[in-house]
Amino acid sequence: MNRDALLFRQIHPSFFVGGRVSSQAFKPFPKDDNRLSVYDGDQITAEDAWRHYIYALKNASTGVMAVTVAECHDQDLRPEHDPDPFPEHAVIDFSGLSKRDIKSAAKKLAECANKRGWQYGPVD
DSSP: OOTTOEEEEEEOGGGEETTEEOGGGGSOOGGGTTEEEEEETTTSOHHHHHHIIIIISOOOOSEEEEEEHHHHHHTTOEEEEOOSSOTTEEEEEOTTOOHHHHHHHHHHHHHHHHHHOOSBOOOO
16 A cells, blocks of 8 residues: 555544544444554545444444554554445454554544544534
């Protein structure tokens, strides 16, 4: 993946608090096997990613934020293509990090995303 590629992350309404996106939006859930789902910005626009997430996958999203591949590498995270379940799908792999390091990396990614701003949305 291109180091400057944007990785689009859907932001659940509960992770948009006080006008900012919380680090929870960038922390994988236990069911995710330490892999955070994102959309590959080299393959899809932020708006189209949001529409896919809302209408095709039937999930809730306030909007789309993004981090770059380089920002992931800075946190010792590995972004990877994961075309199953759909071609534009990618993951940010947190495997091998301690719980403390996962929390720290998620916080740094959220800071980068908040600084960059919304790529699409926020939507009510």
